[in-house]
Amino acid sequence: MSVSFLLRLALLVLLLTFLANPQAFEPVFAPFAANGAPAIYTQSSLVALTLSHLAMVAAATLAATIVSVGFAILVTRPSGREFLPLSRSIANIGQTFPPVAVLALAVPVFGFGPIPTLIALFLYGLLPVFENALTGLTSIPASVQEAARGVGMTGGQRLVGVELPLALPIILAGIRLTAVISLGTATIGSTVAARTLGEVIIAGLTSNNTAFVLQGGLIVAMLALFIHEGFALLETALSRRTGGAQPA
Amino acid sequence: MGRAQTAGTGLAVGMRTGTYTDAGRKRRSGLDRLGAVLVVIAAAGLVFQPFSLVRPNRIVAAKPVALLSALPPLEAGLVLAVVIAACAVLLFRTGPALRLGVSVLTLAVLAMAIGRAGVYLTPTANSYARVAPGGAFWMMAFAFSIVLADASARLRLTPLSRLGLLALIAGAVGLLLYSGAWDSLSILREYANRADVFWREARVHLLLAVGSLAAAALVGIPLGILCFRVRPLRAALLNSLNILQTIPSMALFGLLIAPLAWVGAHVPGASAIGIAGIGVAPAFVALFAYSLLPMVSNTVAGLESVPPQARDAARGMGMTARQRFFEVDMPLAFPVVLTGIRIVLVQNLGLAVLAGLIGGGGFGTFVFQGISQTATDLVLLGALPTVALAFAAAIVLDALVEIANPTPARSPEA
Known part of the structure; x- marks a missing residue:
C-alpha cells in the first residue's frame, strides 16, 4: 500500500515537473524525434493546454452529472416512472454514437472550436452517470425507505436526507468513469481546433514526430490515472462513512 | 473493470x-x-x-x-x-x-x-x-x-421481433437508396462522385473493426480463462490493461507508427503482409489493444458468475475437469462474454474512424477530408454509415445477448 502510494506520489511529482519545465526532459524525448526535429512541443505552453483540457473535461463532466442525476431523480419519483424505459434507451443510444461522428456532425452547426467537443463529451458522459445514479437510487433497501417514511419524512426530505447520500458512492463511480473516458476523448477535439492536449498529438502525427505523440499521450494517460485514483479514494471514504453500499 | x-x-x-x-x-x-x-x-x-x-x-x-x-x-x-x-x-x-x-x-x-x-x-x-x-x-x-x-x-418486443424490426427498417432504407429516391440529396451526390472509394473504405472500416475484434477474442478469451484460474495474474493483467485503456486513442494510433515501421522494415516478410508504419497496421493493432480489456474482464466476470452449486453438481455427477469446463463453465459464462463482444464491436466501429487520421482508411477518411474542406456532406457521408453500423451492431448483439441469457440476472425490480 505504502509502496504503491509512494510510486503514485513520485509519478505526480514527475508529471508536475515535466509540465513546469518540459525542456529539462529534452534528452528523454530526443531519441523519438527523427531528423533533428524538436523533441519538446513549444507552439503552445503545455501547462496552458493541460489546464484548458482539464477545464473542458470538468465542464462537460459537471454538466453531464447535473443532467443525468436530475433525470435519474425524476424518473425514479412516482410521477416520472413512465419516462424510465425511454430515458434509458436514449442514454444507451447516445453511447452507440461514435464521439468522432458527434464532433464531425456538430461542426457544421456550431463551427470550429471548443463547443462541438463540449457537446460530444457531454453526450458521451451521460450514460455512465445515469446508469449508476439509477442503480444507486433504486437499490436502496425497502426497510430504509420504510424507516424514513415512518419517522415522518416527506418525499423531498427522503430524497435529500436518505436516498441521495446512500446513492452517492455509486453515483461518484459513474462520474469517475465519465471523467476518465472524457479525458481521452477530449484529445479528438483538437481535430476541430479545440485547445486540448490532442493538439500536441496531432502535431506529432502530421509532422511524423513520435516525441510529440508520446508526450501528449503520456500527459493525458497520467492525468487519467490520477483522476481515477482520486475518485476511488473519495468513493471508499464515502461508502465507509455511509456504511455499506459498494461502488459499482 | x-x-x-x-x-x-x-x-x-x-x-x-x-x-x-x-x-x-x-x-x-x-x-x-x-x-x-x-x-x-x-x-x-x-x-x-x-x-x-x-x-x-x-x-x-x-x-x-x-x-x-x-x-x-x-x-x-x-x-x-x-x-x-x-x-x-x-x-x-x-x-x-x-x-x-x-x-x-x-x-x-x-x-x-x-x-x-x-x-x-x-x-x-x-x-x-x-x-x-x-x-x-x-x-x-x-x-x-x-x-x-x-x-x-x-x-416489450422479443429479441427476434426487435431483429425483425431492424431488418425491416434496414430493408426500407436499402430500397430507398436502391430505387434512387434519394439520389438528388447532397450526401448521395458526394457518394456518386466517389462510389468506388466509398465501398473500398467501407470494407477497410469493417475489416478494422471486426478483424481486431476477432483477434481480441482469440487472445482475450483464453487470457480471461487463465486470469480466472491463476488469481495472482488477474490483478496484474487487468491493471495493466486498464492503464493501456487510459492512453488516448489518438496517441495510441500515433505511437504504433514508429514500432510498426521498424517491424515492416526489419522483419522479413512483414511488409509483404502489409505491416508498415502508416496505414491499416497501426490502426488494427491499436483497436486490438483497446479491445483486450473488455474481452478479458468480461470473460473473468462471466466465469465468476457461474454459481458454485453448478460446479459442485457437475463434480458430483462425475464430470471430468474438461467436461465441467466445456459443458458447465463456458455455457454459463457465455452471455457475459457475448456482452464483452458487444461492447468491443460498438466501440471499434466508432474508433475505427480515427484510422482516417493516420492514413489507415475507413469511413474516417471522408470525415477528416470533410472537416478540412468544411464540406458538411462529405462529413455526413463518413459519419452516417458509421453511426448506422454502430447502432445496428448494438441492437443485433443486444438481442443475441438476450437470446443467450433468457433469464436476466439483473432484474430492475430486485
Whole structure:
C-alpha cells in the first residue's frame, strides 16, 4: 500500500515537473524525434493546454452529472416512472454514437472550436452517470425507505436526507468513469481546433514526430490515472462513512 | 473493470425494462406527457426550421426552404396532413402498437418527402447545386424515432421481433437508396462522385473493426480463462490493461507508427503482409489493444458468475475437469462474454474512424477530408454509415445477448 502510494506520489511529482519545465526532459524525448526535429512541443505552453483540457473535461463532466442525476431523480419519483424505459434507451443510444461522428456532425452547426467537443463529451458522459445514479437510487433497501417514511419524512426530505447520500458512492463511480473516458476523448477535439492536449498529438502525427505523440499521450494517460485514483479514494471514504453500499 | 460492466448494460436493458412503466401509466385517456413534449419538438422544427437547405454549390452558405415551398403544393399538403394526424395520435394516451405503427408510417413519409424535395428543388441539369435535409426534417425524424423507441420498449418486443424490426427498417432504407429516391440529396451526390472509394473504405472500416475484434477474442478469451484460474495474474493483467485503456486513442494510433515501421522494415516478410508504419497496421493493432480489456474482464466476470452449486453438481455427477469446463463453465459464462463482444464491436466501429487520421482508411477518411474542406456532406457521408453500423451492431448483439441469457440476472425490480 505504502509502496504503491509512494510510486503514485513520485509519478505526480514527475508529471508536475515535466509540465513546469518540459525542456529539462529534452534528452528523454530526443531519441523519438527523427531528423533533428524538436523533441519538446513549444507552439503552445503545455501547462496552458493541460489546464484548458482539464477545464473542458470538468465542464462537460459537471454538466453531464447535473443532467443525468436530475433525470435519474425524476424518473425514479412516482410521477416520472413512465419516462424510465425511454430515458434509458436514449442514454444507451447516445453511447452507440461514435464521439468522432458527434464532433464531425456538430461542426457544421456550431463551427470550429471548443463547443462541438463540449457537446460530444457531454453526450458521451451521460450514460455512465445515469446508469449508476439509477442503480444507486433504486437499490436502496425497502426497510430504509420504510424507516424514513415512518419517522415522518416527506418525499423531498427522503430524497435529500436518505436516498441521495446512500446513492452517492455509486453515483461518484459513474462520474469517475465519465471523467476518465472524457479525458481521452477530449484529445479528438483538437481535430476541430479545440485547445486540448490532442493538439500536441496531432502535431506529432502530421509532422511524423513520435516525441510529440508520446508526450501528449503520456500527459493525458497520467492525468487519467490520477483522476481515477482520486475518485476511488473519495468513493471508499464515502461508502465507509455511509456504511455499506459498494461502488459499482 | 467498472467500465466494462457499466457499458455492458446495453441497449437491451433499455428495451427490456418496460415493466415499471405500465404500472405508472394510468389507463384512463388523457394527454400523454411524453407525446406532448415530442409534438412540441416536431412542431417547433416545422415552424422555425427549414425542411430543406439549397446550396448553389457544395461549400457556400445554404438557402433555407420551408416544407410548403420544398414540395409541389399537393404533396406538401399531404405530408403536412400526415404529420398533423400523427401528432394528434401522439398527443393522447394511445396503445403502444398504434404508436409504433404511426411512427413507422410517418418516418416513411418523411423519408420519401425529403427525396422528393431534392428532385423538386434541384434546378434542371445543374450538377453543382446541393439539396440537403434541414432542421425541420431532422427534428421531426428525431421526435418520431423517439416515439418508435418508446413504443417498442413498451411493447416489450422479443429479441427476434426487435431483429425483425431492424431488418425491416434496414430493408426500407436499402430500397430507398436502391430505387434512387434519394439520389438528388447532397450526401448521395458526394457518394456518386466517389462510389468506388466509398465501398473500398467501407470494407477497410469493417475489416478494422471486426478483424481486431476477432483477434481480441482469440487472445482475450483464453487470457480471461487463465486470469480466472491463476488469481495472482488477474490483478496484474487487468491493471495493466486498464492503464493501456487510459492512453488516448489518438496517441495510441500515433505511437504504433514508429514500432510498426521498424517491424515492416526489419522483419522479413512483414511488409509483404502489409505491416508498415502508416496505414491499416497501426490502426488494427491499436483497436486490438483497446479491445483486450473488455474481452478479458468480461470473460473473468462471466466465469465468476457461474454459481458454485453448478460446479459442485457437475463434480458430483462425475464430470471430468474438461467436461465441467466445456459443458458447465463456458455455457454459463457465455452471455457475459457475448456482452464483452458487444461492447468491443460498438466501440471499434466508432474508433475505427480515427484510422482516417493516420492514413489507415475507413469511413474516417471522408470525415477528416470533410472537416478540412468544411464540406458538411462529405462529413455526413463518413459519419452516417458509421453511426448506422454502430447502432445496428448494438441492437443485433443486444438481442443475441438476450437470446443467450433468457433469464436476466439483473432484474430492475430486485
